[in-house]
Amino acid sequence: MTVLDTRALGRATLARQLLLDRAGLPALDAVAHLGGLQAQEPQEPFVGLWSRLRAFEPGELSDLLVERRVVRTHLMRRTVHLVTADDALAWRSRHDAMLRQKVLGVYRAELDGVDLDELAAAGRKTLADGEPRTMAELTRAVADRWPDTPPRALGEMLIAGLVPMVQVPPRGLWRTKGGVRNLPLATWLGREIAPPSPAGSDPVGQSLVRRYLAAFGPAATADLRAWSGVAGLPAAVAAVRGELVAFRDERGRELLDLPDAPRPDPDTPAPVRFLPAFDNAILGYQDRGRIIDDDHRGLSVAGARVVLLDGRVAATWTVDDDTVTVAPLRRLSRAEHTAVTEEGSALSAFLSDHDSERVRIATR
16 A cells, blocks of 8 residues: 655645645635635634635625625534535534534533523524524523523533524624624525434535545545544445545555545645644644644644745744734745745735735744
């Protein structure tokens, strides 16, 4: 079985994630290809798409949110993701059990004695008028029934674990501040969520396997689980295995992949790329070594924005007013310094609506 080293896997990741060459895709198609973008920080998906698409205009993504073609919702790993409306409706039922268990993992003691079906019904009744509500408004509406339960536990379970919700605009619009207001997914889209598959059948799970490999492969089943948060996919993997090819990584793990998916030459040049906080190019794997060194792994869960050099995390970046500041994690060569400055200047122009191209690289 062919062994793919870290560099080969890194180049494959860049290609699948549209980071090796910017793609000429509409934003909607890019969001679909990527299986969504992690989006608990509302402005980060704009940077994620700017780094991946040619001629990306932020208004395109804002329009998709307003037009209800993409939505912000709790999905993979119980984190807020920006996904297409079609994927949200198709995937949500397959994630239900995981989402509920994730919330219970944090609030099990606080929710002891709460009938979750009754809580869900109370939440849906509160939202039946079609008016979006904050978590505080929702919990106040149901608190009389469970006066001794902490409101945060009730709210988290309602919004992230029981009732499929969207965070409605203006939350998530370009350069627009807006608090989180929630509305049921089916109400917002005017379409019902796909029901769970019959026992013994898992077409949604099989679709998730294929979609994951298209955007993240080659990958191990542990990587698929790390991305989705869903543990019950072995049967889905087994069902599609005949469609797939297999490799091994340097640790001996089996890696699965779609046969015709891109696996570039490991020596393919990789351009500088600025990634937003919590980008799935890093978080979408159990083994993140293909793109980030173990010494810097903590950056990926701490919300640091990172810079890729030669396909690997080599710096962090921040923006203050009109200046992008880059903090290298290692010494940069003269050529790397120049390349980072050029890409940082372009990012500064994007973030400032072309009012600035200022970039500063901190001294290592």
